[in-house]
Amino acid sequence: xxxxxxxxxxxxxxxxxxxxxxxxxxxxxxxxxxxxxxxxxxxxxxxxxxxxxxxxxxxxxxxxxxxxxxxxxxxxxxxxxxxxxxxxxxxxxxxxxxxxxxxxxxxxxxxxxxxxxxxxxxxxxxxxxxxxxxxxxxxxxxxxxxxxxxxxxxxxxxxxxxxxxxxxxxxxxxxxxxxxxxxxxxxxxxxxxx
Amino acid sequence: xxxxxxxxxxxxxxxxxxxxxxxxxxxxxxxxxxxxxxxxxxxxxxxxxxxxxxxxxxxxxxxxxxxxxxxxxxxxxxxxxxxxxxxxxxxxxxxxxxxxxxxxxxxxxxxxxxxxxxxxxxxxxxxxxxxxxxxxxxxxxxxxxxxxxxxxxxxxxxxxxxxxxxxxxxxxxxxxxxxxxxxxxxxxxxxxxx
Numbered sequence: 553x554x555x556x557x558x559x560x561x562x563x564x565x566x567x568x569x570x571x572x573x574x575x576x577x578x579x580x581x582x583x584x585x586x587x588x589x590x591x592x593x594x595x596x597x598x599x600x601x602x603x604x605x606x607x608x609x610x611x612x613x614x615x616x617x618x619x620x621x622x623x624x625x626x627x628x629x630x631x632x633x634x635x636x637x638x639x640x641x642x643x644x645x646x647x648x649x650x651x652x653x654x655x656x657x658x659x660x661x662x663x664x665x666x667x668x669x670x671x672x673x674x675x676x677x678x679x680x681x682x683x684x685x686x687x688x689x690x691x692x693x694x695x696x697x698x699x700x701x702x703x704x705x706x707x708x709x710x711x712x713x714x715x716x717x718x719x720x721x722x723x724x725x726x727x728x729x730x731x732x733x734x735x736x737x738x739x740x741x742x743x744x745x746x
Numbered sequence: 747x748x749x750x751x752x753x754x755x756x757x758x759x760x761x762x763x764x765x766x767x768x769x770x771x772x773x774x775x776x777x778x779x780x781x782x783x784x785x786x787x788x789x790x791x792x793x794x795x796x797x798x799x800x801x802x803x804x805x806x807x808x809x810x811x812x813x814x815x816x817x818x819x820x821x822x823x824x825x826x827x828x829x830x831x832x833x834x835x836x837x838x839x840x841x842x843x844x845x846x847x848x849x850x851x852x853x854x855x856x857x858x859x860x861x862x863x864x865x866x867x868x869x870x871x872x873x874x875x876x877x878x879x880x881x882x883x884x885x886x887x888x889x890x891x892x893x894x895x896x897x898x899x900x901x902x903x904x905x906x907x908x909x910x911x912x913x914x915x916x917x918x919x920x921x922x923x924x925x926x927x928x929x930x931x932x933x934x935x936x937x938x939x940x
Contacts, residue, residue, distance in 0.1 A: 597873065601795070678932070679791065681873040738872070742935040 553578065557607040557617040559588065562700035567618060569723060570732035572740065583611065596620060596633060596668035597681055604672035604679065612674055616735070620667035620727060622702045624651070624690060626658040632666075635702065648694050648705050661690040665706060665715075669731035671739055680738055684730035698722070747772065751801040751811040753782065756894035761812060763917060764926035766934065777805065790814060790827060790862035791875055798866035798873070806868055810929070814861035814921060816896045818845070818884060820852040826860075829896065842888050842899050855883040859900060859909075863925035865933055874932055878924035892916070 554577045558564050564579045571577055580586075589606045593599040599619035608615040621635030631638040631651070639647045655661065665688070670681040688708040696704045696716025704716030708725060715722045723729050748771050752758050758773045765771055774780075783800045787793040793813035802809040815829030825832040825845070833841045849855065859882070864875040882902040890898045890910030898910030902919060909916045917923050 597795075597799070601791075601873075605791070676928075677877040678928070679795075679873070679875040680932075683871040734870075734872070738874075738936050742932045 553613060555580070555583070555607060555611055555613045555615045557603050557615045559586075560700070563618065563728075566700075566723070566728055567616065567732060570729060570736060571616075572736055578613075580607065585610070591619065591633070591636060593619075593633065596666050597670075597683055599633060600668035600670040601672070601679060601681055604670040605674075608672040608674040615670075615672045615674075616732075617670045617672070618667055618728065618731070620665065620731075622651075622706060623664050623666055623685075624655070625662040626660045627651075627654060630654075644701055645694065648702060651690075651702070652693065652705065655690055663688055663690045663706060665702075665727040667727035667731040669728070669735045671735055680735065682731050682734040682738070684727055684734060686725060686727045686730065747807060749774070749777070749801060749805055749807040749809045751797050751809045753780075754894070757812060757922075760894075760917070760922055761810065761926060764923060764930060765810075766930055772807075774801065779804070785813065785827070785830060787813075787827065790860050791864075791877055793827060794862035794864040795866070795873060795875055798864040799868075802866040802868040809864075809866045809868075810926075811864045811866070812861055812922065812925070814859065814925075816845075816900060817858050817860055817879075818849070819856040820854045821845075821848060824848075838895055839888065842896060845884075845896070846887065846899065849884055857882055857884045857900060859896075859921040861921035861925040863922070863929045865929055874929065876925050876928040876932070878921050878928060880919060880921045880924065 554575055556564050556567050556577050556579055559580055589603050591599045593602055596619040600617050604615045604617035621632055623629050623632045664685045666685045668683040672679050686708050688706055691705045691707050691714050694704045695714045698719045699715045704714050706715050748769055750758050750761050750771050750773055753774055783797050785793045790813045794811050798809045798811035815826055817823050817826045858879045860879045862877040866873050880902050882900055885899045885901050885908050888898045889908045892913045893909045898908050900909050
């Protein structure tokens with residue numbers, strides 16, 4: 553039994569698809585946990601580990617957690633680790649419109665999605681964290697309604713669609729796919745086979 | 747090639763003995779690195795990861811780091827994560843004398859040594875961290891000159907000698923032995939065999 557430590561329903565569904573067959577997962581909502589962790593770390597890795605350790609110590613369950621965000625070169629990495637906190641009380645459509653406004657005059661549109669995926673076993677006292685990214689560029693307008701978060705303004709390299717226009721295809725190339733695939737391949741080797 | 751990210755010569759020698767045969771290690775001193783990381787985390791795990799990530803990103807080498815300390819129940823966990831920072835400019839004999847003074851009237855003398863051992867691969871973007879502890883009691887006086895740090899005032903459960911009186915025996919039961927043995931057994935499964 554593995555706790556996927558997110559309060560974001562979209563993220564829960566996305567992570568669930570990367571969990572190997574035969575491992576049962578539950579969400580924070582399933583456990584009735586409403587407590588939020590302050591994501592005040594300086595890096596995706598720090599926030600991801602902080603979340604996993606917090607919910608793992610609370611529940612004594614094995615946990616996976618994720619911290620991810622959009623990093624835009626022309627904005628010195630903004631919103632980055634602030635991706636969720638930025639305009640916290642607004643929806644993503646409004647957040648994306650502000651980002652597009654900030655990028656209006658910018659020709660350099662390099663951006664990347666970064667994901668830090670963490671496993672924490674509070675009994676074995678083991679933390680494993682992998683960080684992965686997918687490179688791309690920032691779109692000029694909001695395109696597509698698939699995915700969640702900043703997906704509709706991010707075009708991965710080698711594609712002309714945004715993550716928001718991609719559907720299933722996204723889950724074969726995304727930052728979250730790469731981070732969790734690596735994490736589970738490490739876990740398979742050391743944990744699940746024993 | 748593995749960087750053991752400590753500036754403490756004793757700790758370097760201790761960790762080196764837990765590294766599996768065939769893996770070459772270097773120290774920060776070997777690389778001429780004098781920069782210090784501020785150990786300002788709230789836990790051994792945080793400090794250990796902070797050190798590993800700092801020196802790994804600096805050198806692009808695979809790194810192992812450790813953060814460890816003595817946790818005394820009757821002092822609400824003190825010195826704990828402050829073990830190194832506490833009376834930083836004094837030597838350990840003076841630090842231990844102050845601790846013994848603080849413990850003079852205390853009958854409950856439960857204490858434990860805790861070690862968080864971290865591996866960081868800055869190219870693969872993988873962090874693995876294990877925390878282990880050894881339970882024991884606080885001695886009434888400084889005993890023995892083996893080991894380092896607070897070793898001469900810590901008596902592990904099941905023994906009547908302090909770590910400072912133990913020599914080789916310590917390295918079969920210590921917090922550092924347990925944490926690094928676990929860490930290397932995880933690493934053997936996922937990294938070194940491939």
